[in-house]
Amino acid sequence: MTENSNFNDLFYQKKNAWESVDETESNDINLYCSSYAEFLDNSKTEREFTANAIAYLEENGFISLGNAFEAGQKLHQGDKVYYNAGNKALAAAVIGKAEMRKGMNMVGSHIDSPRLDLKPLPLYEDNELAFLKTHYYGGIRKYQWPSIPLALHGVIIRADGVKINVNIGEDADDPVFVITDLLPHLAQKQNDKKLGEAFEGEDMNVLIGSVPMENDDIKQKVKLRVLNLLNNKYKVTEKDLINAELEIVPALKARDVGLDRGLLGAYGHDDRVCSYAALKAMVESGITEKTTLCFLSDKEEIGSVGKTGAQSDLLEFVVSILMNLTNEKSSDLNVKECLFNSVMLSGDVNAAFDPAFKNVYDKSNSVFLGKGVGIAKYTGSRGKSGANDASAELLSSITSMLDEKEITWQIGELGKVDAGGGGTIAKFASMIGIDVIDIGVPLLGMHSPYEIASKIDIYMCYKAFKAFYQTV
Ligand code: MN
């Protein structure tokens, strides 16, 4: 230290990002967040996100990698492609100037969110009311789901093979559905139960009908009317509901939260807030030195399992095709060389410090709403178990890039060491040799039907991904 240096420089302090925002940037933040909110309202399932992402990519000149591979079409610098994995996961890439074996700049995130899936045989009648049985998907707190408007989304493959897209509860004049809760007057016993035990999986039944249909032969007249309405609308029968993936999600729109409109409340920020940023930042980055890749995975909320999850070979398969079509040798060794030289930002949300629940956080190692995009060096639980733990070297390259581009960032842990834990797709990317670090948008009420994010953090996340894609 020289005599003139400011002793304050010795300290590190997180800053509120709003304090350094001018009017132009404030407009950019609002524009970005309103286009994100609109995309989110139309993308409440992984399938809807995939379909809307593909439409957006195609509008911007991206072509199907699967078709290119089938046709043996060679790819060159600047070519833009996407790979649709079963309509539920997606990878998109822009071929860069450098050889792929020297590594790619990737952003990976997930497009599934916690929700209530319908059981294979969901529909039943009880005391002249019709209900849908559900099996929850991912980590939900069950008590949060009764007494809110719910929508039904998904697909049914009809007996004639036609795939029906179902979406009921989103339009203003659509009906919605609801899980009923007990009135306080009769809840004395339930109130004595532990929060985690007061609502059971088998009780998460969604009210879908109440008006009996006139018919002398059939006893379940309310169920009959529901089936008849579904048949009128979609030409489906009860049996067709077996060949389906139907999801119950909150029938809530993304809305500004707070008088100052600094926050955005929505269902499914986790992890579409990072997925949308990953996609848009790639599309806007154009031709870069390194090939860029945006990996939007499915099934993260249940452990990144299955063919569309990040534990699958999907990413390696896509990289193999890319190398094959760019005339690089796509041998095992070359693909591995590419992966080992690649860097990924694992874009996923993290838990913002909540003043209402201070005791689960280590305040000095938390991320906060409004203090920028949040980095997590490691995840895991009970002593970093199951973590990806990014290296100091990678942290240094990412934080210096963010500083250089004046992108507000912060770093923190999920919560107190022994309070619990969690993971992302980062560890699966790291297992195939990619240098990966978690970075994303801090949330309040993660996994609830209405998650809260700060608009400035949402915007900083997008700026961070864009700067990263363009990194040489
Ligand atoms: Mn997530």
Ligand code: MN
């Ligand atoms: Mn999650």
